[in-house]
Amino acid sequence: MQSNDEPAIGGSGGMGVEFRHLLDGSPVANYICDAEGRLTYFNKAAIELWGRTPILGKEYWCGSWKILYEDGTPMPLEDTPISRVLKKGVEEEKSEIRIECPNGAYKYLLVFPKPLFDRNGKLEGVHCTLVDITEQKRDHIKKETLSAIVQSSDDAIISKNLQGVIASWNRGAQEIFGYSEDETVGRSITMLIPEERLNEEDVILDKIKRGIKIDHFETIRKHKSGRDIPVSITVSPVKDSGGNIVGASKVARDITARIESQAAMKKYIRNLETLNTVGKSISENLNVEGILQRVTDATTSLTGAAFGAFFYNNSDDKGSTFQLFTLSGAPREIFDHMAMPRHTDLFLPTFRDRKVVRIDDVTKHGDFGKNAPYKGMPKGHFSVVSYLAIPVISKNGAVIGGLLYGHPEAGKFTAEHELLVINIAAQAAVSLDNSKLFEQVKSLSEKKDEFIALASHELKTPLTTIKGYLQVLSKKKADKVSQLFLDKSLCQVDKLNTLVEDLLNMSRIESGQLNFNLEVFDIREMLKEIVETFSYSSQSHRVTGTLWNDSVIIEGDKQRIEQAILNLMTNAIKYSPKADEIFVDLEVVGENMVVKVRDMGIGLTEEQRRQLFTRFYRAEDTQGISGLGLGLYLTKQIIDRHGGSIEVASEYGMGSEFSLILPLAVQKLKKVKAI
Amino acid sequence: MKEIFIVEDDDGIRELLEFLLESQQYVVKTFPTARAFHKTVPEKVPDLFLLDIMLPDGNGVDLCRELKKGDETKRIPVVLMSAHADISRTEGADDFIAKPFDVDELLQRIEKQFA
Known part of the structure; x- marks a missing residue:
């Protein structure tokens, strides 16, 4: 059926010459298969689309190098739209396929297969039109992807026009500001801006109109609930296809966590510095009062307490009182005409059971007011509502005393304060233990000096007698050997005396009692x-x-x-x-x-x-x-x-x-x- | 014959001194404590006092100060002895002998007081 007078581009497909000319010149890809599915015709546009030239009469159903489903998996030839039409002999709706060209490029095609019948109505072949929709498809995918990105972003992405009216609102915006899309689109962006910052929007819009982008501007916006939200916003001008600025896109990021962590970090560093200086100064100090005053001052300032105090645990069997030792933030006179805290239900846990006690409002606490005769705070006592008590515990487990803090307002002391003071109290306890040890060593050393002074005196007494009698003896007439032995004995007595004298002098030097004439x-x-x-x-x-x-x-x-x-x-x-x-x-x-x-x-x-x-x-x-x-x-x-x-x-x-x-x-x- | 009163709490030293001084023809009377000494002095006084500084019930330096104040005793020489060779505490005494002493030196020092 092939015509000899006009060389075909890709076969004749059994068409008349005129019709073939029409298809040859068409910008749309066309091809034809016979009833067996053999390719009998394809035009230039088809070659371009496939990226290859198939062999006429040898290849079946399609000229594509690889045919794929939309999701990218290979489509078997017998499953292609043309093969289906040939099998059933029925016209099909357009369908979408993906092909891969020999150069590796992917294309999206719309396939329009049409069955061809002879005059007797017998299926003669299929004519197929292919439309390249790759461009449209890509645009669509891009849009969908962009939209998905915008929707899934944790940042608020909002677009608005040059009047500040909200045009779009993503899920992130809903999360951050609390409003749904319906509540915001069409309304002014100023609904998010605190009153005192309304002028910011004028400045932003003015810049946008001039084509200037606003980058990472840190400010405060309002949540639906009225709560302030620290945000970092970036606003960019949006241009239409003609390059005119028609609105703005705004990305807002909630920086609460960052600001909080920055503040926490600052606080942490400050606390660390304080801990460090306190630690250093208390470990350098061997004087009990110095250690405790430093600890009381530092912890009172760290906790923000109105006053802080260290009480010695002087508890005897009667468990009567504690002794105020150091005080910070309040004049000592206040305590002068006041009994010391006692083993009441409030204090007992700290001083006896080594417990940390932190109470937001001590006046409402169950253990408060049971202390006869005061039934609460004694008259003249400064107001304590927030209460924090931390035991200072010696290495041997005994409670050396307690650090007590007070504030006239409720809820002033936090778990963090508690932890800080516990840490400092632990360091202080070590220093106090050392200080005690130092006192003991000093006292032992004094005892040693006393002992040496006494011992040397006692040693010299018998030496005096021995030396005296030996001298008396050596004056008597004696044989040579006796005389020699007496001399040796006397020599040794003198040596012994020198040793005793040296010991005594050493202890005098040690105790600073060596006197000079x-x-x-x-x-x-x-x-x-x-x-x-x-x-x-x-x-x-x-x-x-x-x-x-x-x-x-x-x-x-x-x-x-x-x-x-x-x-x-x-x-x-x-x-x-x-x-x-x-x-x-x-x-x-x-x-x-x-x-x-x-x-x-x-x-x-x-x-x-x-x-x-x-x-x-x-x-x-x-x-x-x-x-x-x-x-x-x-x-x-x-x-x-x-x-x-x-x-x-x-x-x-x-x-x-x-x-x-x-x-x-x-x-x-x-x-x-x-x- | 010169008489010497000795106050010395240690038996050994007391006996040694008694022996040494008696052998030099002194008349010696000994007292083990300040209290015993006070029972006799100032009713009876010797020609020289030889006092130990550290006594169980007193102090030779105090005794010396007392003697130097008493009308009956202030002109009588006082020689102090101690195992604590601390001369600064013996002001008021006529001499000081550190223990353990050299026998010859002790006798010389005492003799010197009568010269």
């Missing part, structure tokens, strides 16, 4: 005597003294300074067991005198040098050399208290040199001479 004297004379005595008494070491060639006058306690020098010399001998000589120098350097005691003994490591003057310190490798470790400590204390200093130069194994430096009494001496 100051006098002006020539230390050169003193050293001369000491060196002489030592040379005479020491059997193991020679003492070589190099003394200044003139008097060296200082002011000090002669006995103590002698003790200090003797300590250094005794040490020099003690710690140079293999040497046989020690050196004592006296010189004047500037306004000071320096006594140097040098030995050739075991010397000191750096670590030992650093610890040398600490109480009870004894170098590690001194086994076999006796001592309490008090000598150098006492020596340093004595010299320090005379305004002098001790220096030590030493190398391990190479001996040590101790320099004792004291200021000269030049000024004082001059005065003495002038008199």
Whole structure:
């Protein structure tokens, strides 16, 4: 049936030439299938639409590369509208299909299949017209999507004209402002604006008319209920297709949560700062009153209480009273002529059962007014309606006391206040425990000093008797061995006495009771005597003294300074067991005198040098050399208290040199001479 | 023969002193407490007082002050003794001896008071 004189674009489809020309030139896609469904004709527009050229007489029912249902799933060929028409031989309504072109593009088509019959009414084929509705379809989808977005938004999206009349209203707007669409469309946007802010709308509309967008303007709008809502609004001009501004779209976001969280954050930071400063100041403080005053002041201010107070839990078996200790926000005099709070039903839970009590209106509370004889607040008591009581609990579980807050208005204290005070109270309790511990240690230390003073006295008493009798005995004629033993015993008694004396002096220094008898004297004379005595008494070491060639006058306690020098010399001998000589120098350097005691003994490591003057310190490798470790400590204390200093130069194994430096009494001496 | 009154609460030291001083030909009378001492003094007075400072019922420094005020006793030398070598508290006394003492030194100091 194909015509030979006119080459067909896509077959003849059994049509006459004129008719075919008509279809060939049509901008609408047309094609024809025979009764078996074979493609027998298609025009240029169809090729363009399909994006391909099918093979005539070989392909069936449709020229599309892929046919899909609207939802995108593939449509089997036998299910296409043409195949259905061929099967049934009945004309069908237009139907919509989706196709995919070989280049991957999707198209939406309206299909108009029409059955073709021969003169005998026998089904000869189908003529199909395809209309590309992709553009319309996309616009529709876009609109639907936009509408869905607008509807589902949590933000209020409102459009209005240039007179401020509301044109559209989404679900978000309903959620935020409480009005339904029916209640708002057609009415003025000013229904949402608080009276005092009405001028804002004029400014907004003026800007919109000039084509200016308003971005994230934070303001207040009104809910249907009359409640204020903080919002951030963005208003943009809406233009018609001609570019004229015809209205405005407005997006409003409820920023209540943000503002609340900002406020909460600020408050949180402020609280944290307060907690931090309070914590720091109470942990630095070891004084009970200081800790409690700071805690009371800070918590009273934090809770916004009219007054705050700390009461000590002085409860005895009778459970009589609490003791007001610190007060904030009210003058103390108020409490002067008032009995302290007692174990009434109101206070008992805090002071006995360790409970936090927070009452919005104490005058309406069941436990209020049961306290005879007052039956409520005593006369002259400042008004307390809001009530908060928090126990301060010691580590051992005992209630040290209670922090009490009051306010003349109801409902002033919140759970947050409660939590804050509990936290501070916990810190305060730790500090109070520490403070108590500190007091105990101090008192123990005082007891120790007392004990040492007493013990040393008691030890010296028998020493006196022993020494006396030993001396009496050593005067009697005795054999050599007895004499030697007596001398040894006497030597040990003196050593024992020195130890006792050192202990006593240490406790005197610790308790600040080491007294000095100051006098002006020539230390050169003193050293001369000491060196002489030592040379005479020491059997193991020679003492070589190099003394200044003139008097060296200082002011000090002669006995103590002698003790200090003797300590250094005794040490020099003690710690140079293999040497046989020690050196004592006296010189004047500037306004000071320096006594140097040098030995050739075991010397000191750096670590030992650093610890040398600490109480009870004894170098590690001194086994076999006796001592309490008090000598150098006492020596340093004595010299320090005379305004002098001790220096030590030493190398391990190479001996040590101790320099004792004291200021000269030049000024004082001059005065003495002038008199 | 010089007479010395000793107030000393410790038996050991009291006996030692008694022995030491008697062996130097002094006449010695001892008292263990301030109360015992007051039973005798000022009705009877010696040539020298040797007083311990810390007594169970009193204080040698106070006793010394008292003696230096009494008409019968103010010219009699007082020597104080203590195991607390704190010289600042002994004003008013004629001498002070720290315990434990050196026997020779003690005797010398006492002798000095009679020189």
